[in-house]
Amino acid sequence: MGTTDLVITKRMLGALLIALGALAFIGILLLDALRGTLGDFGPAQALALAGSLGLGLLGASLLPLGDRPA
């Protein structure tokens, strides 16, 4: 099984992190909109938004590393 198994590459990991960051970013905004307080961010939400942006940027930095195993 090990020889034919799919190994995650740096590029795949980067794409995964970008997707996770985007999902988190949209999720936080959506939750805020559902509560009816869109744009009125508290410190925890601001931190979470910054974190999701950071995750996306980290993912982007891995994309050029190509097919090396993560």
Added chain:
Amino acid sequence: MIGTLESARSAQRALLIAQRALLGIALLFMALHLAVYFVYAAHLIAFPFDYDQGEGFELNDTILLSQFQSPYRDNAVYPFYASNYPPLYHVILVPFAWLFGAEYWYGRLVSFVTTLITAAAIGYAVQRDTGQRIVALLSGCAFLASNYIYHIGPLFRQHISMIMLETLAVVVIAPLSQSARPRRLILLSLALLLAAGYTKQLAVATVAAVFIWLFLRGVRRAIAWAIPFAAIAGGLFLLIDWSTGGQWWLNIITANVNQYILGQYVGLLAQFVALHGALLLLAGLMLVYELYFDRLSVYSVWFVAAMLNTVLAGKWGAGDSYFATAIAAMCILAGIFAGRTLGNAWRLPRLLAGMQRAMPALSVAVCAAFVLYSAAVIKLPLDMPIFAQIAQLLGLQSNTKFPNFYDSAGWTMGYATLGQIPTAQDIANGWRIVEYAKADPRPILSEEAAFSFRSGKPVVTNPTQLLNLYNNNTAERTLYDPAALIAMIEARAFSAVILRREIGQTAIIGFYPPPVLAAIERAYTLHQAIPMNGYEYTVLLPSAERNLP
């Protein structure tokens, strides 16, 4: 030319001397930390009462299990008690309970031993990866030296056993790619993870880390192992929930959903970085190296997951112990970084090839990091021989609420105020409180179970559990109804109420839900306030003007 070579050689010699001197200083510091930790543990193991609020309730869980009773009970029914932790740590202690009865020493001894095993596992992981014995030794000691590990190491609490099981699980699976028997490693690691999760729920982050790492290394294999693991862990969970009539879910999941205090987390995170910064830097560099220039090790993935999990330290009732898993991961990564540097064992990519020349200087820097860390985490009892002289030499004075204890951590919200060595007066005062508990055959209502155990009475209530559930009551659902407990208080069914508060406070303060505290104020009168372990224990007796039942 000869002069240049000579000066280069003498510079290298100077760096080597500096490196060895720094390693020697770090080892000396670690020896001091170990001595302080062993003395602290020995005193705690001998201490006959709760040292940390909640220890007695874990002892009660052990006693209940030793009598084949479930600790996951209905909080609204006498004795209004339920545990909010999974049972494995308490199950392990059951044979001790059969042999020695309700005693604190064996739970604390087992916890202390688990910290030594964790430190040994950290050292072993570093030694296996780098072959650097001194660095391996320093890495293991660094775990024990942390103020946070020192705090909880020898307590009758399940948290540190979880850390041991998590660390062993990660160390076992780390060499998976080089193993001739990978299935065996995975099986053992997952068994340890299952045990960690059933010791404390917080282990879920390490479970996630191991599966994420397995996923990176082989998607199909990770999924193939995740399915049976989830089935066993989930099946066990459902079985316990079914056998306790839903009390398992209510008490270990619902009761742990508490108010989140961002300021508490930010304060603890700042303190954590200030204390552990030197080794965090090395661990961070190792993580970055693996992320961009090598494959991610399970240690790096674990470190990230554990750091993310520290966010939960902002929950009411949580604290510095929530950083303990991250500390174990940090010690391994920092140790591997230091070991590879000292052993000149880096496989540097072309981009970093120039770094090779800087290795001797970098070696000095990593040794200095261990010295800085050792100096940053100093905590000392100030009234014991040798330690008192060392404190004097270093110019350290008490900076805590205890006159004979120095703690470099200072204090922030959520940081447990303990670490001092209990005095003979503390023990004598504890027995004075027990005398009040013994004075009347009725049960007592105590925020700490020790006074019930020592007076041979049943343990009634787990106050923080009642408070957590009460705070989660909504208009639609009642998780805890204090009516029955309030009725007993108003009927003076308890011979004494024992609450804990900060010295200097005058109000009736406690961990009970507000209506319970209000009932206590109505039916009981403050009789005496007895100091113990830096707190004041208020002994309240039934109000004289009311009729006794």
